[in-house]
Amino acid sequence: MQAINVSIGFDAKLWAQDILASKAHAAMLGAQGIIATADAAAIEAGLTAIGDEIAAGTFSFSDALEDIHTNIEAGLTARIGDAARRLHTARSRNDQVATDFRLYVRGAIDDVLAQIHDLMRALAGRAAEHAASVMPGFTHLQTAQPVTFGHHLLAYVEMLARDAGRLRDARARLNECPLGAAALAGTSFPIDRYMTAQALAFDRPTANSLDSVSDRDFALEYLAALSILAMHLSRLSEEIVIWCSAPYRLISLSDAFTTGSSIMPQKRNPDAAELTRAKTGRIFGGLIGLLTVMKGLPMAYAKDMQEDKEPVFDATDAITLCLAATSGMVRDMTVDTARMAALAGAGFSTATDLADWLVRVLGLPFRDAHHITGRIVAMAEQKQMDLPDLKLQDMQFIEPRITQDVFAVLSVAASVASRTSHGGTAPALVAAQAAKWLEALA
Numbered sequence: 001m002q003a004i005n006v007s008i009g010f011d012a013k014l015w016a017q018d019i020l021a022s023k024a025h026a027a028m029l030g031a032q033g034i035i036a037t038a039d040a041a042a043i044e045a046g047l048t049a050i051g052d053e054i055a056a057g058t059f060s061f062s063d064a065l066e067d068i069h070t071n072i073e074a075g076l077t078a079r080i081g082d083a084a085r086r087l088h089t090a091r092s093r094n095d096q097v098a099t100d101f102r103l104y105v106r107g108a109i110d111d112v113l114a115q116i117h118d119l120m121r122a123l124a125g126r127a128a129e130h131a132a133s134v135m136p137g138f139t140h141l142q143t144a145q146p147v148t149f150g151h152h153l154l155a156y157v158e159m160l161a162r163d164a165g166r167l168r169d170a171r172a173r174l175n176e177c178p179l180g181a182a183a184l185a186g187t188s189f190p191i192d193r194y195m196t197a198q199a200l201a202f203d204r205p206t207a208n209s210l211d212s213v214s215d216r217d218f219a220l221e222y223l224a225a226l227s228i229l230a231m232h233l234s235r236l237s238e239e240i241v242i243w244c245s246a247p248y249r250l251i252s253l254s255d256a257f258t259t260g261s262s263i264m265p266q267k268r269n270p271d272a273a274e275l276t277r278a279k280t281g282r283i284f285g286g287l288i289g290l291l292t293v294m295k296g297l298p299m300a301y302a303k304d305m306q307e308d309k310e311p312v313f314d315a316t317d318a319i320t321l322c323l324a325a326t327s328g329m330v331r332d333m334t335v336d337t338a339r340m341a342a343l344a345g346a347g348f349s350t351a352t353d354l355a356d357w358l359v360r361v362l363g364l365p366f367r368d369a370h371h372i373t374g375r376i377v378a379m380a381e382q383k384q385m386d387l388p389d390l391k392l393q394d395m396q397f398i399e400p401r402i403t404q405d406v407f408a409v410l411s412v413a414a415s416v417a418s419r420t421s422h423g424g425t426a427p428a429l430v431a432a433q434a435a436k437w438l439e440a441l442a
């Protein structure tokens with residue numbers, strides 16, 4: 001029974017939240033005259049001392065005492081005697097653990113948000129630096145149209161801004177205090193739930209005692225937001241892996257973010273990116289795991305809910321590492337702008353610019369322009385040339401009205417410079433967007 005029931009091995013992580021919530025509860029009990037103010041003061045001092053012991057690593061946790069709540073209460077009783085035995089008046093471990101866990105998730109959200117902002121700053125900084133660095137833009141991982149590297153990096157800034165928004169939304173919904181719901185029905189003692197809610201910086205007490213002890217939506221929303229965030233980081237990691245592979249060679253990572261091979265001396269493996277990509281699995285797993293734990297539970301609390309903590313702790317550890325590694329890689333990477341520019345021009349990447357020119361200058365319907373451009377591309381392919389290297393006569397052979405002016409739109413630089421529609425890749429727009437983000441994140 002003890003082996004399956006015990007949780008101190010992982011919920012000891014909640015010690016600071018447990019002490020904070022117990023102090024708020026004791027102060028409220030004292031203020032409401034439910035316990036003597038002298039007892040409340042003794043409890044508060046005792047809890048501070050226990051917190052110091054735990055922080056110093058000298059507190060001894062016992063498996064026989066099951067969880068963090070009973071361990072701390074037993075420690076308090078050993079230290080201050082009878083007053084400690086009054087602390088659990090008008091509460092239960094059910095509202096206690098719900099409160100502790102909300103406090104933990106709220107703190108974790110704040111920490112993750114700070115890390116997201118740091119990564120956004122890193123990306124926006126590199127984007128400002130590379131607002132005009134051209135690279136091949138891909139769809140289907142096939143060369144599509146040239147874009148700027150800064151534009152590409154800012155796409156991730158947008159994703160991360162939504163991730164931060166999701167976490168802020170989750171935090172706002174989470175920020176109600178379940179303490180005082182007691183076991184499930186509320187309590188007959190004249191408690192002041194607004195007082196404890198305020199002491200713990202919650203916006204208000206929760207409204208329904210049954211929901212208070214049985215709700216783990218806040219943990220699920222957190223895991224869901226982390227899952228989407230991890231998915232974004234995994235996509236960026238995948239791109240980093242591709243970009244620094246030898247056939248692409250668009251970027252390189254320093255020794256600080258790579259490892260060598262035990263057999264191949266030339267290798268520089270992007271392990272940090274690969275592990276960021278891989279850790280996504282455990283974060284998704286945490287979300288699916290906890291959803292599955294919760295899905296069949298009748299009201300109100302059930303011990304199943306003790307399984308809520310490890311996936312949240314594990315996902316928090318994983319995302320913390322992933323965000324730190326990603327920020328590090330983004331700041332560390334060396335960008336090979338010459339190589340990027342060379343690849344940006346390969347693969348007939350300015351074919352759309354040619355088609356657009358036929359529409360704009362010759363007044364052709366886009367479908368016809370598309371067809372003519374296809375024939376010109378086929379000819380270039382046959383001659384093993386890129387579009388800007390074709391002769392005017394070659395193009396005129398297919399469409400006689402084409403003039404020398406067309407060459408102005410066939411270069412990669414002209415292509416990106418022309419993409420000035422709202423949200424487009426034109427260097428001037430990218431520079432402005434990067435500056436906007438850097439100012440917002442300052």
Ligand code: ARG
Pocket residue numbers: 007011067068093094097301303305306307
């Ligand atoms: N360790 C328990 C948990 O994590 C605390 C609540 C226990 N409540 C109870 N009625 N046994 O959920």
